[in-house]
Every structure is written in C-alpha cells, then in structure tokens.
Amino acid sequence: MTAAPPTPPAPRHPGWAVVGAVAAGGALGTLLRWLLVAPAPESGTPVAQWVSLGIVNLSGSLVLGLLLGVASRRELPRWLVAGLGTGVLGAYTSLSAVVLAASVAPVAGLGDFIRTGSPGGWPLVAGLAGTLLALAAGAALGTMAAAAGLRLGGYRAPGTAGRGA
Numbered sequence: 001m002t003a004a005p006p007t008p009p010a011p012r013h014p015g016w017a018v019v020g021a022v023a024a025g026g027a028l029g030t031l032l033r034w035l036l037v038a039p040a041p042e043s044g045t046p047v048a049q050w051v052s053l054g055i056v057n058l059s060g061s062l063v064l065g066l067l068l069g070v071a072s073r074r075e076l077p078r079w080l081v082a083g084l085g086t087g088v089l090g091a092y093t094s095l096s097a098v099v100l101a102a103s104v105a106p107v108a109g110l111g112d113f114i115r116t117g118s119p120g121g122w123p124l125v126a127g128l129a130g131t132l133l134a135l136a137a138g139a140a141l142g143t144m145a146a147a148a149g150l151r152l153g154g155y156r157a158p159g160t161a162g163r164g165a
Contacts, residue, residue, distance in 0.1 A: 017079040025087020033092045050134075057138060060093035061145035062152075069153020 037052050064085060071081050 014082070015079070017077075018082045021079040021083025022087040022090075025083040025089075026091040029088040029091030029093075032088070054138070054141075057093050058141055058145045060089050061142040062149040064089045064093075065146035065149020065151075065155075066153040067149075069150040069155035071153075072156045072158075073154050 033056055036056055039052075067081065067084055067089070070076070
C-alpha cells in the first residue's frame with residue numbers, strides 16, 4: 001500500500017492589520033483615481049479619457065515598481081506594503097477596461113452591438129482592432145514603467161543582499 005499524499009497546509013490568514021490596510025488603501029486609491037480621471041471631458045473625442053487613463057495606469061505601475069524596489073531592500077511592515085500596493089495602487093489602476101470601453105463604445109460604433117447583439121460592420125472591426133492595440137500598448141508601457149520603478153527603488157533580487165550592484 002502506498003501512503004496518501006500529504007495534505008497541503010491551510011492558507012494562513014494575512015492578519016487584520018493587512019486586511020484593514022488593504023481596505024483603507026483601496027478607498028484612497030479609488031478616490032485618487034477619480035480625482036485624476038473625472039476632469040477628462042465626457043463628450044467629443046475619447047482622446048482626453050485615454051490620456052488620463054494612461055497617466056493613471058503608467059504612474060501606478062511606476063509607483064508600484066518603486067514600492068517593491070524599496071521593499072526588496074528594506075524590511076517594511078507587511079500591512080504597509082499590502083496597503084500601499086494591493087490597496088492604494090490596486091484600486092488606483094483598476095477598472096480601466098470598463099471605463100475605456102464605456103467611453104469608446106459609442107465612438108467606435110459599438111453602441112448598437114452592445115444594445116442589440118448585432119455587429120456594426122467595419123466600425124466593429126476597427127473598434128476591436130483598436131482595443132487590442134491599446135491593450136498591447138498598455139501592457140508594454142506598463143511593464144516598462146514598473147521596471148523603471150523597480151530600478152529607481154533599488155530592487156534587489158532575493159539572495160543578492162550582500163552583492164554589490
């Protein structure tokens with residue numbers, strides 16, 4: 001007979017300080033995002049909204065990289081890193097796709113498709129292609145911003161604390 005595989009340990013609760021910091025940070029990040037995105041014009045071209053969303057997401061990626069770079073060199077409280085990273089910056093940089101889709105759909109001819117489920121021809125194709133291009137550009141630029149933040153924060157890979165860089 002073979003022995004039963006060992007039971008994996010139950011996930012450990014992060015602690016109420018971490019949970020509270022993430023919740024409070026989420027409220028703060030949402031407010032910061034709203035303060036930056038709300039002034040974008042709601043009528044006409046969605047370019048201003050794209051730009052404000054880009055600024056929010058790229059600045060959030062940069063600051064998150066910076067936070068993690070600093071946290072790799074210094075012993076920071078777990079609640080602080082979680083509250084700033086997952087809480088503030090998580091809320092600050094989320095919901096972009098929903099906001100962007102809602103602002104671009106009418107301009108790209110997707111309003112009828114969303115309401116009725118019937119494709120809108122070339123406007124639908126152009127809208128989908130533009131969305132894919134924006135996602136790819138956002139992923140590339142966000143990754144570069146996060147890498148810049150890590151570098152500015154002096155990121156050290158685990159196990160390299162004693163090495164000079």
